[in-house]
Amino acid sequence: MDPRITVVTLGVSDLDASIQFYRDGLGLPLRDREPDSDIAFFTLEGTWLALYPRDLLAEDATVPDEGSGGFSGVTIAHNVSTKAGVDEVLEEAKAAGGSVVKPAQEVFWGGYSGYFSDPDGHLWEVAYPQLTDD
Structure with a gap:
């Protein structure tokens, strides 16, 4: 593959x-x-x-559409080049009708990220993967 x-x-x-x-x-x-x-x-x-x-x-896909609305076990990630970029994308998603699920914050792996959901509940992580000291 x-x-x-x-x-x-x-x-x-x-x-x-x-x-x-x-x-x-x-x-x-x-x-x-x-x-x-x-x-x-x-x-x-x-x-x-x-x-x-x-x-x-x-x-x-020949699977049932249960429509449970719960967590599907999948997230989509979008990386940005600055911490401010994370905040900007989360606000953009909110203004577009999405929901901020987890506000941007320092995270255990050393970066800065937050999550939003689209109108169907699909989760997107917006992250600044800090690779060097700022």
């Missing part, structure tokens, strides 16, 4: 609202799509983020 991830697909409950959150709120670049398409792709550095209705994603 070639060790790379090319697409991360999030199962979402409201595709239009999720597109608005990621495109308009966080500024991710949406690829061209047909207006009635069931999927949206955002081109990121080295990978794509895809949004697809949760029930259809579960059906495609």
Whole structure:
């Protein structure tokens, strides 16, 4: 297997609202799509983020869509180059309709990070991985 991830697909409950959150709120670049398409792709550095209705994603994977709303055991991380950048992205996500789940703080591994959730509860860690002393 070639060790790379090319697409991360999030199962979402409201595709239009999720597109608005990621495109308009966080500024991710949406690829061209047909207006009635069931999927949206955002081109990121080295990978794509895809949004697809949760029930259809579960059906495609042939697993039940229990919709429990609990922690799925997956988070997505976004690294920034400064501590202030962590705070800025968390505020950007909040202003876009997300929720700050864990405010930014010094963390056990030596960096600075916090978490937000998108409108469907997908968790994103925003981190400044301090590699040298500031």
